[in-house]
Amino acid sequence: MSYTFERNIVLTHGQPIFIGGYSNDFAKHSVISDLNLFWDAAGGELTLMAMQRDGRLHPAPSFGLAQGQAATGNDRHSIVADPGFTDPARDRWLGGSDSGF
Numbered sequence: 001m002s003y004t005f006e007r008n009i010v011l012t013h014g015q016p017i018f019i020g021g022y023s024n025d026f027a028k029h030s031v032i033s034d035l036n037l038f039w040d041a042a043g044g045e046l047t048l049m050a051m052q053r054d055g056r057l058h059p060a061p062s063f064g065l066a067q068g069q070a071a072t073g074n075d076r077h078s079i080v081a082d083p084g085f086t087d088p089a090r091d092r093w094l095g096g097s098d099s100g101f
Contacts, residue, residue: 002030009083014042016050016062033074038065039082041089046080 010017017038040046048068051061069075086092 005031005033006035008036010036010038011083011085011088012040014040014044016047018049020049020051031074034077036075036078037083038078038080048075
């Protein structure tokens with residue numbers, strides 16, 4: 001598997017951004033990921049990567065942004081920040097007055 005994932009705004013609600021399968025080793029894949037903005041609208045700590053075992057996410061290990069950066073070398077310039085969308089739960093994606101969009 002090989003792909004580039006750059007300059008995205010990624011919004012989740014309590015789910016991992018990337019889920020590993022097959023070998024579950026993100027460092028072995030040809031993936032370039034950087035300059036992204038990640039946000040978990042559920043309000044918890046962002047889970048950047050989770051690994052599957054037997055088709056299930058738990059109790060497999062998961063990683064936040066710092067751990068994912070250390071494990072893969074990716075997302076060195078990515079951040080976790082609220083993008084300030086008006087109301088994503090209702091598909092209102094315009095930035096609010098303080099969002100910068």
